[in-house]
Each structure stands twice: as C-alpha cells, then as structure tokens.
Amino acid sequence: MATETVAATPENASPPGLPRRDVASLHVPARSLRSELRAIRVVWRRELIRFSRDRLRILTSLVQPFLFLFVLGTGLSTLASAGTHGVNFKTFIYPGVLCMAVMFTAMFSAASIVWDREFGFLREMMVAPVRRSSIVLGKVLGGATVAAFQGLIVIAISPLVSVPYAPLLILQLFALALLLAFAITAFGVMFAARINQMQSFMALMQMVIMPMFFISGALFSVAKLPAWLGVLNRLDPLTYAVEPMRRAIFAHLHVSAAARHALDPGVTWWGWHVPTLLEAAVIAALGLVMLSIAIWEFSRAE
Amino acid sequence: MPSESYSGPAVLAKGLVKRYEEVEAVRGIDLEVHSGETFGFLGPNGAGKSTTINMLCTLVRPSAGTALVAGHDVVRERDEVRRNIGLVFQDTTLDGYLTAEQNLRLHAELYGMPRGSVGERMQQVMEMVGLWERRGSLVGTFSGGMKRRLEIARGLLHSPRVLFLDEPTVGLDPQTRSSIWTYISELKRDEDITIFLTTHYMDEAEYCDRIAIMDQGTIVVLDTPEALKASVGKDRVQIQTADDEAAIEALQERFGIDAVLAEGAVTFGVPEGEHFVPRLFAELGQPIRSVNVSRPSLDDVFMSYTGSTIRDAEQSSAVTDMRRNMARMMSR
Numbered sequence: 001m002a003t004e005t006v007a008a009t010p011e012n013a014s015p016p017g018l019p020r021r022d023v024a025s026l027h028v029p030a031r032s033l034r035s036e037l038r039a040i041r042v043v044w045r046r047e048l049i050r051f052s053r054d055r056l057r058i059l060t061s062l063v064q065p066f067l068f069l070f071v072l073g074t075g076l077s078t079l080a081s082a083g084t085h086g087v088n089f090k091t092f093i094y095p096g097v098l099c100m101a102v103m104f105t106a107m108f109s110a111a112s113i114v115w116d117r118e119f120g121f122l123r124e125m126m127v128a129p130v131r132r133s134s135i136v137l138g139k140v141l142g143g144a145t146v147a148a149f150q151g152l153i154v155i156a157i158s159p160l161v162s163v164p165y166a167p168l169l170i171l172q173l174f175a176l177a178l179l180l181a182f183a184i185t186a187f188g189v190m191f192a193a194r195i196n197q198m199q200s201f202m203a204l205m206q207m208v209i210m211p212m213f214f215i216s217g218a219l220f221s222v223a224k225l226p227a228w229l230g231v232l233n234r235l236d237p238l239t240y241a242v243e244p245m246r247r248a249i250f251a252h253l254h255v256s257a258a259a260r261h262a263l264d265p266g267v268t269w270w271g272w273h274v275p276t277l278l279e280a281a282v283i284a285a286l287g288l289v290m291l292s293i294a295i296w297e298f299s300r301a302e
Numbered sequence: 303m304p305s306e307s308y309s310g311p312a313v314l315a316k317g318l319v320k321r322y323e324e325v326e327a328v329r330g331i332d333l334e335v336h337s338g339e340t341f342g343f344l345g346p347n348g349a350g351k352s353t354t355i356n357m358l359c360t361l362v363r364p365s366a367g368t369a370l371v372a373g374h375d376v377v378r379e380r381d382e383v384r385r386n387i388g389l390v391f392q393d394t395t396l397d398g399y400l401t402a403e404q405n406l407r408l409h410a411e412l413y414g415m416p417r418g419s420v421g422e423r424m425q426q427v428m429e430m431v432g433l434w435e436r437r438g439s440l441v442g443t444f445s446g447g448m449k450r451r452l453e454i455a456r457g458l459l460h461s462p463r464v465l466f467l468d469e470p471t472v473g474l475d476p477q478t479r480s481s482i483w484t485y486i487s488e489l490k491r492d493e494d495i496t497i498f499l500t501t502h503y504m505d506e507a508e509y510c511d512r513i514a515i516m517d518q519g520t521i522v523v524l525d526t527p528e529a530l531k532a533s534v535g536k537d538r539v540q541i542q543t544a545d546d547e548a549a550i551e552a553l554q555e556r557f558g559i560d561a562v563l564a565e566g567a568v569t570f571g572v573p574e575g576e577h578f579v580p581r582l583f584a585e586l587g588q589p590i591r592s593v594n595v596s597r598p599s600l601d602d603v604f605m606s607y608t609g610s611t612i613r614d615a616e617q618s619s620a621v622t623d624m625r626r627n628m629a630r631m632m633s634r
Contacts, residue, residue, distance in 0.1 A: 038411050039412050049399075050397075050400070123361075124412075129384035129413060130381075130412060130414075
C-alpha cells in the first residue's frame, strides 16, 4: 500500500556505489505474506462456517433450480418437443439452471458484506492490521466456495434430467461453476462496496441476475435469434458459462448432428467460433477485473 | 504481542483537525496521554470525541495535524498503530453467527497472533470478563452487556498497548455499566495498558486519571478530575422560582452573579453555598420555591468551562449532528 511505497522510495533512490541501508530497519510494518494469507484464510473460513450454520439457506436456494427444472422444464417440454430433435428439454435447460443456482448463492454471499456493514462486523475486519485486498480476496473466495458447493448439489441431481454421471463431465461442470461463482461473487462484492442497505442490494440483484439468465440462452437456443438479441447474448457474461456447459453435456450424450446444430450452435464472434477455453478465460478475466475494482473500492474507502 | 519496549507517551497529537465539507468536526487538538494512564474524553454527543478517536485509531484520516499512537504515526504507520491498539466501538462489531470463541479466534488470525499463544490468552481475557463458560455459545444469543464484555475481551486479545473504548457503557443498564467499570479497573491493575475512553456520563469520568473536556471540536480543559473540581472552587446552587428571567436578572444586579437556566432551574456557582442561601432569601426580592446546594461535580466543571450543562449541550448538538450527517451524505 501507499505507506510502504513512500517509505521505501528514499532507499531505492540512494545513489549507486553507496551501500544501501538495511531496508528492514525502516518502519515498514511487519506485514508478511504469511499474515496476509492467514487473513485471507480466516475470512474465507468464516464464510464457510456461516454457510454451514444456515441449513435453511442451503435448502431454500435449491427450490428455484427444482422449480425451473421440474415444473417449468416438464411444463414446457411438450411445447418445445417439436424443436428439440429428441433431446430432453430438461437436459437442455439444465446448464442454465445450474448457473442460476450458482449465481444466486454467489450474490447472497456477496450480500453478506452489506449485512456486515449494517451489523458492524465489517469494521472489525477493516481495522485489522492487514491489507484490505486480503479481506476482499478472502470474502470473494469464501463466497465462490460456497456457491460452487451449491453448484455441486445441483450437479449431484443431474441423472434426474438424463445427464449422466461421468467423471470428466462432472469435473468440467464443476470447474465452470467454480469460475462463474468466483466472477459473480466478485461482481457482487464490487457493488456491495457502495451499497449500505440490504433492500437496495436485493433490488440490484434481481435487476442483474434475471436479465443475465434470460439473455444467456439458458432457456432457449441461440441458433436463430434476431440480431439485437444475438448481440446482447454475446455481451452477457453468463453466455460464456452456459454454452460450454451445454457443449460438455452434449458430448456425453448421443445427440444427432442436426440437434447439436440447432440447440448448441456455439458462441461466435463475427462468425468465429469461440473455443471453450477462451470462454472460460472470458469469465475468469471478468472475475479478476471485478475483483480488482472491489479491492480498489475497499482500499480507498477510509 | 508487544515485543520492543516503548516508553514515550501512549498518544501524542498535535494540531489534529478533521473537516467534513463545511463542517469542522475537530478543530485542532493537542494532546498527550501518558503510558499507563486511564484517560477520559468527556463531552456531549457531537463534540468531536468519536471523530478524534477515529483519527487516533487510523479509521479516519486527519485533515491536518499529526498524531502518534504507541510511538507510531497514524497516517504513515497505519498497520503498526493497528497492531498496538485494541478497539471497542459504540456499536457492536461481533459476528452473531459465530460463537464467542470463533469471534476471538478470527480476531487472533486477523492480527497475526502466534498460534501457540492464542488459547492461553483467550482463556485469560474471557475469564476476566466472565465469559469463559459461554465460549461455545453463538454471540447472537448474548445480551447487550455480554456482547460489550466480549468486545472488551477481544480488544485485549492481542495485548495492545492502548485500549480505545468509545462510549463503552452507552445503552447499557446501570448494573451492567458498573460491572463494565469493574472489569476496566481490574484491567488497569493486571495489565500494563493505557486506556483511552470517551464518555458522556459525568460519573464515569471520575474513574479516569485525567480527563479532557471537549466541546464543539476543541479541548476546553485537561486535568485530573480532582484538580478540575477544585478549579471550580464554588458550590453549585440551583433554585426554582416563579419567574426565572427576573431571578437571573436580580442575581446579576444584587450579587453580581452570572446565573443560567439549566435543566429547568436557575443555576449558578458561589463559594460556600450554605452561607450564601440565607442572604439569597433575604436579598433576592423574588419568591424562591426550592433550593439545592451541592459540592462541585464534574458537571459543574463542564458547566464552568463550557457555559452549559452536558445535557443541554447535547440537545443543541443534535442540530450540529444533523448538519454533519448531511454534509457526509453530500460528500459521498
């Protein structure tokens, strides 16, 4: 942080030839990487403890995925069967529902910063002799872990919607869920830095998650979208999580080429097919950018 | 844990100023708190006590001036200051979803305490505030007094040199208040620590070695409670009359005494109050309904230096508070 930079400058500026004075003798705080790692770990652990205490939250956050999969999915499947080329509609929307479950949990984890501010605990963390970035990083990693765990529960029920248990597939889905969980928590924490009231945060959450969910193609194929929706679809970060998940699932099913073409055309940028790894990288990059903004916001708020 | 020995003042502030937009909350404070003393900041709400304490705790950046806490600059050596201070705020900063022990363990981790020493120290501080038996309970189930005690224990966990207590007893019932003071005096006896506290309860200021009276952003006077009371040198007389305005005027005319209306009574100070009362009845020329004479208290000290009682000052400061909050909101 700024204090260290300022304190160290005269040392660095000492003329060549002269022996540099021992930097350690400066009033540089005894701030070691180890103590920062301990801070990150303890903030991360707090998220896990709190999550495990809140059994009701684990349960209620499963209601929505079940509603989408088994009520909406079953209800719409008769209507959609004409266009799914024999693919189970529930299987088709499964990746989107998985992403939604992860997103909601991640946003709720980020929201706890607003609670922490309202109930004062944020202050205990903010006055600790550690970098703000360690606190924010611990918080984001904690939220991401919790959200990824929620994703794991949804992955566990995948056979109910004809998605097979295959080690590689589970690994792919979980990796993408983890990445998404990280990005969304960072996104939430970035906003939580500026929001003082829970109601405002909840409103913001509704305003952001639902459009992202709908535009991502979670519930429909992006094959023949009108131009405006196609553009929005490519701008939606969630697209880059839903599409590779769907591709991974289809790779483990017997899906005809025609069906794949109609249901999972892939993401294209000006006609270029975006490979899965790049899609994952888009989410990771967005997550890192938002994490940096969140850190910057918390570091400057004095 | 403090390793190097430092024998200078616990707090040394020079020309400390904090401005919020057009409102100057703290207007240049000079202060020296000796190592090991209990120092009280006394003043009505909105006098700038909390802002000053927040600057000393590195939570608020001073607009001007410097301050050293435990020998470290609050702006340039923020983390060193933080490592050497313990904080207990007006509002609780505990996590209600964690147990008492988990709250303290979290604190130990954040402050980088050596793991081996945490258990023993934790038992020590929790026993001091009588919460060791409740260490496994969720903090959310604690009463207000228990939470405050746990916060004091947590503030002491990393063996700070200076413990800052911002209104440690506000919002607590009288019994809990006195038990908090018992812990604080035990603490003074058992640990080598400087205690810096703010309060707007006059009776609590009596526990302090020295107090500074703060009003409208400045330190009005600073001394031991005894010296301050002696400096007043007058007993406090409060009279109830039919016409307070006329009584105040009469006091000025006939005795040359400046009286004010405070807490609903005409209030003034005179040396040897008991001997003055007969003269008062004889010469005031106004009917008197009741008389109350008392030895100087810190209330009188406050009044003689600021011209109002602390309760009256609080009412008028509510307006200042509102203005400051507005300014803060605008600056967001």
